[in-house]
Amino acid sequence: MLNSKQRATLRGMANSLDPIMQVGKGGIGENLIKTVTDALEARELIKMKVLDNSAESAKSAAQELAEATGADVVCVIGTKFVLFKQAKNQKNRKIFLD
Secondary structure, eight states: OOOHHHHHHHHHHHTTOOOOEEEOTTOSOHHHHHHHHHHHHHHSEEEEEEOTTOSSOHHHHHHHHHHHHTOEEEEEETTEEEEEOOOSSGGGOOOOOO
């Protein structure tokens, strides 16, 4: 669980990120969850976008993906959201929070 200082730090880091994945009309399925899990392990911090044709709201999509992947929702702004999960593999860790 992130505290407000950690969340603010991650939000600042995520500012320069572009969304790497989208939630579309297909919603959140097994393939998307696996892809997000792999991306979180590789990058730790990812930004995603919910398309207009999706039945999901950004907030609900972020929450659902966070629960399915064990990640934390950093923030939800408009149709975009940011997820963070510390890499399991020590060598993959890029972000260290105090």
